[in-house]
Amino acid sequence: MKLTSKGRYAVMALVDLAKFNNINPVSLRDISLRQGISLDYLEQIFSKLRKKEIVQSVRGNQGGYVLNKKAKEIKLTNIFDAVDEKVKTVQCKKESKKSCNGKSTKCLTHNLWDELENHINDFFEKKSLEDLVQDNTERRI
Amino acid sequence: MKLTSKGRYAVMALVDLAKFNNINPVSLRDISLRQGISLDYLEQIFSKLRKKEIVQSVRGNQGGYVLNKKAKEIKLTNIFDAVDEKVKTVQCKKESKKSCNGKSTKCLTHNLWDELENHINDFFEKKSLEDLVQDNTERRI
DNA sequence: TAGATACTTGACTATTTTAGTCGGGTTTAT
DNA sequence: ATAAACCCGACTAAAATAGTCAAGTATCTA
Numbered sequence: 001m002k003l004t005s006k007g008r009y010a011v012m013a014l015v016d017l018a019k020f021n022n023i024n025p026v027s028l029r030d031i032s033l034r035q036g037i038s039l040d041y042l043e044q045i046f047s048k049l050r051k052k053e054i055v056q057s058v059r060g061n062q063g064g065y066v067l068n069k070k071a072k073e074i075k076l077t078n079i080f081d082a083v084d085e086k087v088k089t090v091q092c093k094k095e096s097k098k099s100c101n102g103k104s105t106k107c108l109t110h111n112l113w114d115e116l117e118n119h120i121n122d123f124f125e126k127k128s129l130e131d132l133v134q135d136n137t138e139r140r141i
Numbered sequence: 142m143k144l145t146s147k148g149r150y151a152v153m154a155l156v157d158l159a160k161f162n163n164i165n166p167v168s169l170r171d172i173s174l175r176q177g178i179s180l181d182y183l184e185q186i187f188s189k190l191r192k193k194e195i196v197q198s199v200r201g202n203q204g205g206y207v208l209n210k211k212a213k214e215i216k217l218t219n220i221f222d223a224v225d226e227k228v229k230t231v232q233c234k235k236e237s238k239k240s241c242n243g244k245s246t247k248c249l250t251h252n253l254w255d256e257l258e259n260h261i262n263d264f265f266e267k268k269s270l271e272d273l274v275q276d277n278t279e280r281r282i
Numbered sequence: 283t284a285g286a287t288a289c290t291t292g293a294c295t296a297t298t299t300t301a302g303t304c305g306g307g308t309t310t311a312t
Numbered sequence: 313a314t315a316a317a318c319c320c321g322a323c324t325a326a327a328a329t330a331g332t333c334a335a336g337t338a339t340c341t342a
Contacts, residue, residue, distance in 0.1 A: 001142065001143065001144050001145070001148070001226060001227070001228050001229070001261070002142065002227075002228070002229035002230065003142050003229070003230045003231070003254070003257075004142070004299090004300065004301085005300075005301060005302090006300080006301080007142070008230075008231065008250070008254070011250050011253070012248060012249055012250050015249045015250060016249060019249075025317095027316080027317065027318090028317080028318080029316085029317080035248070035249070038301085038302065038303080040302070040303060040304075041301070041302055041303085043318075043319075043320090044301095044302085044320095046318085047318090047319070047320075050318095050319095057317090057318060057319085058310095058317085058318085059308080059309045059310060059317065059318050059319085060308095060309050060310025060311060060316075060317060060318080061309090061310055061311040061312070061314090061315065061316045061317065062310085062311060062312090062316070062317080063309080063310075063311085063316075063317045063318060064317075064318085065318090085142060086142070086143075087142050087143070088142070088143035088144070089143070089144045089149075090144070090149065107153060107176070108153055108156045108157060108160075108176070108273070108277050109149070109152050109153050109156060109273065109277075111276060111277075112152070112268070112273055112276070113144070113149070116144075116261075116264060119260070119261070119264050120142070120257075120260070120261060123257060123260050127253070132249070132250065132253060135252060135253070136249050136250075136252075145328090145329070145330085146329075146330060146331090147329080147330080166288095168287080168288065168289090169288080169289080170287085170288075179330085179331065179332080181331070181332060181333075182330070182331055182332085184289075184290075184291090185291095185331090187289085188289090188290070188291080191289095191290095198288090198289060198290090199288090199289085199339090200288065200289050200290090200337080200338045200339060201287070201288065201289080201337095201338050201339025201340055202285095202286060202287045202288065202338090202339055202340040202341065203287075203288085203339085203340060203341085204287075204288050204289065204338085204339070204340085205288075205289085206289090283342100284341100284342090285340105285341090285342090286339100286340090286341090286342105287338100287339085287340080287341100288337100288338085288339085288340100289336105289337080289338075289339100290335100290336075290337070290338095291334100291335090291336080291337100292333105292334095292335095292336105293332105293333085293334090294331105294332080294333075294334100295330100295331085295332075295333100296329100296330090296331085296332095297328105297329080297330080297331095298327100298328085298329075298330095299326105299327085299328075299329085300325100300326085300327075300328085301324100301325090301326085301327095302323105302324085302325085302326100303322105303323080303324075303325095304321105304322085304323075304324100305320105305321095305322090305323100306319100306320090306321095306322105307318105307319075307320075307321105308317100308318080308319070308320100309316100309317080309318075309319095310315105310316090310317085310318100311314105311315095311316085311317105312313100312314090312315090312316105
């Protein structure tokens with residue numbers, strides 16, 4: 001059970017972006033340098049973030065990215081969802097509530113994994129980008 | 142962020158074992174059939190569970206496994222720990238609290254991932270095997 | 283005591299996922 | 313014009329996962 005780099009990087013990059021998101025767009029190159037994340041990889045990640053309207057791009061020289069919503073309105077859920085970082089505890093599909101592992105009844109632990117998924121997702125739904133930026137600057141002082 | 146089969150199977154198998162753990166040891170063959178888990182794979186898993194003293198083995202004909210503690214005293218944490226299902230949110234080592242990704246300061250999101258890890262581990266520490274068995278039988282009635 | 287049942291151990295392997303890289307674009311400020 | 317930046321799809325090496333397989337050893341029962 002581990003978080004992937006993609007999800008981790010997405011959050012790191014967005015916190016960085018939120019911090020430097022004053023007047024000018026922030027270039028991926030800057031984020032790459034500050035956070036130590038490969039530029040090519042960042043481009044993949046931001047492409048997804050843009051498609052989900054979490055950021056906006058500004059093309060051309062002096063371009064970059066800006067947040068597309070207020071930091072308060074961007075939750076971890078949104079970020080993870082955008083980059084396909086899903087919480088998956090179990091194989092069985094959500095829709096077919098009845099059958100797990102091909103059997104006609106739910107597996108013995110089905111409810112447990114559901115509960116765990118909810119527990120984790122709750123955490124992600126409560127945390128906003130703003131929380132993270134604040135938490136970060138507070139602790140630096 | 143997903144749970145591995147090893148962890149999932151370990152819990153499923155132990156719930157099964159706890160349910161049928163009356164007088165006689167339960168054979169892996171039975172668990173394999175009931176839960177649809179490969180026998181060879183189960184053997185690997187139970188080998189680890191035995192080394193961590195969660196189960197006891199009874200060799201020979203009519204042998205099998207029995208719980209080594211009361212179901213109430215076996216927490217999810219213990220099970221996951223035994224089969225190396227760890228919650229890992231971040232690369233940086235716990236010990237070197239100071240440096241993430243080779244830099245001298247913590248990464249922007251370090252505290253977040255710590256918090257997440259704790260959140261998940263709390264869940265695992267609270268759930269016992271007994272809870273799972275009860276939850277399961279209750280819902281069947 | 284033979285045979286069956288079941289645990290024990292370690293090595294091996296196919297598949298999938300992850301974490302990128304690479305090469306070629308297009309857009310726009312200066 | 314040109315450099316800085318975004319844009320996009322294909323490719324790939326490495327790691328992790330989810331097993332399989334083979335060759336045991338122990339113990340019960342007939």
